[in-house]
Amino acid sequence: MIDINWKPNKNSSKALYRQIVDYIISEIARGNFAIGTKIPSQRKLAEIFEVNRSTIVEALDELKSRGLIEGNKGGGTTIINNTWSLLSSKPELNWKNYIEGSIHKPNLRTIQMVNRLEYTENIIRLGTGEPGPDLFPRHMMNKVLNRCLNRITSLGYLEAKGLLELRRVISEYMRKYGIQVPPSSILIVSGALQALQLISLSLLPPGSKILVEDPSYLKSLHIFQSLGMNLTGLKMDGEGIILEEIQKNGGKNADKMLYTIPTFHNPTGIVMSENRRIKILKYCGDLRIPIVEDDVYRELWIEKSPPMPLKSRDKNGNVLYLGSISKCLAPGFRIGWIVGPESVIERLADIKMQTDYGSSSISQMVLMEWISSGLYEEHLKEFRRKLKFRRDKTIEILKDNFKDIASWNIPQGGFYIWLKLNSNISINKLFQESIKEKILINPGSMYSFSNNQNLRISYSYALMDQMEMGLKKLSHIIRKLEKEQNSC
Amino acid sequence: MIDINWKPNKNSSKALYRQIVDYIISEIARGNFAIGTKIPSQRKLAEIFEVNRSTIVEALDELKSRGLIEGNKGGGTTIINNTWSLLSSKPELNWKNYIEGSIHKPNLRTIQMVNRLEYTENIIRLGTGEPGPDLFPRHMMNKVLNRCLNRITSLGYLEAKGLLELRRVISEYMRKYGIQVPPSSILIVSGALQALQLISLSLLPPGSKILVEDPSYLKSLHIFQSLGMNLTGLKMDGEGIILEEIQKNGGKNADKMLYTIPTFHNPTGIVMSENRRIKILKYCGDLRIPIVEDDVYRELWIEKSPPMPLKSRDKNGNVLYLGSISKCLAPGFRIGWIVGPESVIERLADIKMQTDYGSSSISQMVLMEWISSGLYEEHLKEFRRKLKFRRDKTIEILKDNFKDIASWNIPQGGFYIWLKLNSNISINKLFQESIKEKILINPGSMYSFSNNQNLRISYSYALMDQMEMGLKKLSHIIRKLEKEQNSC
Numbered sequence A, B: 001m002i003d004i005n006w007k008p009n010k011n012s013s014k015a016l017y018r019q020i021v022d023y024i025i026s027e028i029a030r031g032n033f034a035i036g037t038k039i040p041s042q043r044k045l046a047e048i049f050e051v052n053r054s055t056i057v058e059a060l061d062e063l064k065s066r067g068l069i070e071g072n073k074g075g076g077t078t079i080i081n082n083t084w085s086l087l088s089s090k091p092e093l094n095w096k097n098y099i100e101g102s103i104h105k106p107n108l109r110t111i112q113m114v115n116r117l118e119y120t121e122n123i124i125r126l127g128t129g130e131p132g133p134d135l136f137p138r139h140m141m142n143k144v145l146n147r148c149l150n151r152i153t154s155l156g157y158l159e160a161k162g163l164l165e166l167r168r169v170i171s172e173y174m175r176k177y178g179i180q181v182p183p184s185s186i187l188i189v190s191g192a193l194q195a196l197q198l199i200s201l202s203l204l205p206p207g208s209k210i211l212v213e214d215p216s217y218l219k220s221l222h223i224f225q226s227l228g229m230n231l232t233g234l235k236m237d238g239e240g241i242i243l244e245e246i247q248k249n250g251g252k253n254a255d256k257m258l259y260t261i262p263t264f265h266n267p268t269g270i271v272m273s274e275n276r277r278i279k280i281l282k283y284c285g286d287l288r289i290p291i292v293e294d295d296v297y298r299e300l301w302i303e304k305s306p307p308m309p310l311k312s313r314d315k316n317g318n319v320l321y322l323g324s325i326s327k328c329l330a331p332g333f334r335i336g337w338i339v340g341p342e343s344v345i346e347r348l349a350d351i352k353m354q355t356d357y358g359s360s361s362i363s364q365m366v367l368m369e370w371i372s373s374g375l376y377e378e379h380l381k382e383f384r385r386k387l388k389f390r391r392d393k394t395i396e397i398l399k400d401n402f403k404d405i406a407s408w409n410i411p412q413g414g415f416y417i418w419l420k421l422n423s424n425i426s427i428n429k430l431f432q433e434s435i436k437e438k439i440l441i442n443p444g445s446m447y448s449f450s451n452n453q454n455l456r457i458s459y460s461y462a463l464m465d466q467m468e469m470g471l472k473k474l475s476h477i478i479r480k481l482e483k484e485q486n487s488c
């Protein structure tokens, strides 16, 4: 018979029977409840879990319908299956190891929670890093789709690097950034995230050291860590990564890579200065530390366009450049691109082929029309105008509500304000209290290598009146927590 | 100075300078030409490679523009870079190990060649497993896109399992196959290939044993092997996998999985009988060997619809079911789906999220309209009619040209005829000779665990007059090779 040392949480928003179902499944998955094990009677279970018998009946019904338990002739219930659940709890590759064995558990839990809560209805998302639905250019999309109507005349498997016409258009487009490459040096991917996955799968031995800004978007992903890479955070100043930080952690030594978001950095909004770009490119070039330049926010400047990409000065094929339209147009395309030396692009393309036979041809064709019709450029102008309004408005709201409780940067583009609280209240508590008020925040710890009092605010997502309401409420909660802290 | 023991192949279709560029890059990648190494003078190189000096100039120019070599002040040229090329030749994960260390090298080379040659102009593709461009339903696609025009009103990141409306429509659609599952048990993926990748990444420890039909489509992929799985081929008869083959290789033992294509099997066209389905499901259920049922050809029946999927009888969540529209509509959507127990689907969805943040929303929306408008069903009727014509025509061509030199099955659906040559001519030679005549064949060895004299013929791709011309020529080449063999 099973030994049960657990009770459902009556204060949770999750239904009691569901908590019980999940608990039993997780015990089966862990191997604690083996096949053939007898489950206590309904009456007994109701006692153990301190719930009504009807709750138990509901839970057992679900487990039965999933084929995990079976009623015996003589009454009583037995565990009869663990196939997939067991398999799915075994340590395979490094994914699961990472997920279970991570030293950053609370961090991870926050990320998972943020992801889940994003789909809660009526929640105000103060930190979500994508354009809000109202920013989607419907009319232009309609025009573009209209242009596509008679042009989608076949949809076969494409060649490994992606739709040639799209690569041509992107190759042309990249000249604007001072990057001159033929279409053969461009790989179309399903978003910049897939680019990162392909790079780690194809180019980096497990155990590689990845140097990244501290804080960094990359820290909030599992990709690199899951594949056994070690992230090292580098301190930044107002001009981007501090060169000495690379020198300290770099060293002449293979299996090392620099991942950087030099332009409108996620989450701090910092733009790496021209001078710093030149120095870092030279240093990494000399030490042959390859660079991945993640430039997905480049187009989102507000007052003036940012310095040219590192890639535009890269003479030695030392930089892999990542672009994406997720931030400037819409993530739902799932289209990004990698620019690099042809031999590397070919290797990445080969792995991409083995992974998913290429990205959606429909997305690629539609994007091709967006860019070649000139509507993309037109949209960007409009989009920048709207972003400026949103940034200004958000800064104003902050001035009105946060002057005495936080400090912040004024970003020159991108989506993010890196808000730093003055007091040292528990950010975890702030997160929980905010959820109760239907406000979702992105704690700085998601992106950072050390504890901090930051929040990532994104002015790209919420409507401005929601933003105002949300930030106001947030400031009230912060003040309340400050008071509580001071009084004890 | 470098020691060179290699010459370009003057009979190759690849330009000489390109061969030289590739050779030097591969030497750098392998570490044979280290940084700082001096390259012989142009004159000397021309001598060594037995080519014109202008060819050398062209090759060195390209290497220079890629940043791999540099002219010295005093004349002469030096290797100056190896960063990415070096990295990309290191053994990382298992991909590269597999690619380099594979015991199936010739096989692998054939697959790579087939993939590359598919994009050669004017080549007749006798074995390509996708609907030909003329089978693409342009007018219906136009109608569907028209329906989408005003419906694509936002394109944000989606929830992990994919567009809920599409999952609803698929859940509804699956009832036709006797599979009743809620949308929460369905994961949208970027084609069935990605499904296989996610399953191997998420559910199977490296070293797992995958039982598959011999021959099998899976054998032609790297996915499972790359991730350290071992494939075991199971013999088939006219009713599908022979049960005793599973018994022989199965055994009560974890870390084992059965992958099967029970319906219009790739590459043999075999349909597993109802009786066999029941037996295999029961046996694997009893021994808790999970099953992946790849059912991407189900809709493509010609005379009568095939037996219901294994999944429709699966009471214990022992079967993961894969669907895709690549074969019935168009691969360019890159949309497929996995049906399975919710806990497994959730795990797969989590890994999918970490991989690419979901599949193209545009593809998902367009497919949703295809199915919900009823146009997909309409298209399928038309498509089956056309496939019947193609199959009949191809069988006729075979009768006219191959009666005395080969035997074959008459498939009841899907795309494939598994042609078996009577003689034991070298299939490799046949492949090479066919290429010269601009005919591309898929040798049986791509799919099989043992040598054989088979070819996979697909009546889905080439136009029927091309098919006729191609098969005729192929029969001539076979006869020629037979004669050559007999005369020596």
Ligand SMILES: Cc1ncc(COP(=O)(O)O)c(C=O)c1O
Residues within 6 Å of the ligand: A129, A190, A191, A192, A193, A194, A217, A261, A266, A294, A296, A323, A324, A325, A326, A331, A335, A336, B356, B357
């Ligand atoms: C710096 C950075 N890179 C990449 C991504 C992922 O973009 P995509 O949607 O193109 O995969 C994000 C999105 O959050 C990002 O902030």
Ligand SMILES: Cc1ncc(COP(=O)(O)O)c(C=O)c1O
Residues within 6 Å of the ligand: A356, A357, B129, B190, B191, B192, B193, B194, B217, B261, B266, B294, B296, B323, B324, B325, B326, B331, B335, B336
């Ligand atoms: C049996 C089988 N499964 C899966 C696939 C891949 O399909 P998709 O385009 O959906 O990734 C193929 C295509 O060749 C196939 O034959």
